[in-house]
Amino acid sequence: MQACVVAVSADPRHTFSKPVQARIRLLTGLGVEGDAHMGTTVKHRSRVAQDPTRPNLRQVHLIHAELFDALAEAGYDIAPGQLGENITTRGIDLLGLPTGALLSVGEAVIEVTGLRNPCTQIDDFAPGLLKHVAYRDEQGAVVRRGGVMGIVRTGGTVEPGMAVHVRAPRGPHVPLARV
Template structure:
């Protein structure tokens, strides 16, 4: 079994779809990624701000598993870390299988708590036509399956770098499956 690690870290100070890869990012407790457009105690995603700017920001840090990129490449889409707007690209960790409330220790100090699934929007098709159907689909029962990563909040701040180990701390049972946030 592969050990979980950080493959890449990304941020962007502006609200653009993709984020530039960095040598490191600093997570700030209760806020998100320093220098990122989604930093804040309250929601920063433009569509959500338009609905209710006072909502808590449950989407401070976006994580995507690099294994999704392999799946997308097999479907004809060349996607790299940061392209889908994530802050942290992971390797060796089944992010989508984690229960709500899972804590991830990223490197020596930082800790994030998983709040739910990213719900990709139509912007993803502007990035690569037809990509939305690859990251949001349906299972054999007809239930919606979202593959676009998970969202989290920063519990303990710290610097995160590519190559950092990821330790998983599951919440006490009963475990709640991830829902879109």
């Protein structure tokens, strides 16, 4: 199965979920056109409160549809866009990508910067969901399953059905960390 885009979402408001769109446009160095998190500096409210001048490493949020499949087995009915992602993929181990991996979708290129850090808002959306997307493993390490974040290296239009190609960065594999 070829890796592909399942759905795309954007919202100009700072809401938890984002409505599904027919297509989104990625803007080089900025993010998703018209999305509340678009910009060169941080836009997530908690990050702005800490330091509004920090670079925005969270311009694009991607989640793998396989997470929704796993959550369905746990009794949750989650659809694309409901967890706030901009791009829902299938057929890519997003969480296993190295830092700096490049995702090419049509003309657009997204550089993966790190893991999304799910917060308690997820439990406001669906009680008990947080423990399924962020938890501690047997060794006590935090496991984050809420998708990955990235920045737009090359702009372009992204829509469902488009193939996603992964290019690993040069050098050693650097595991994704929370951004």
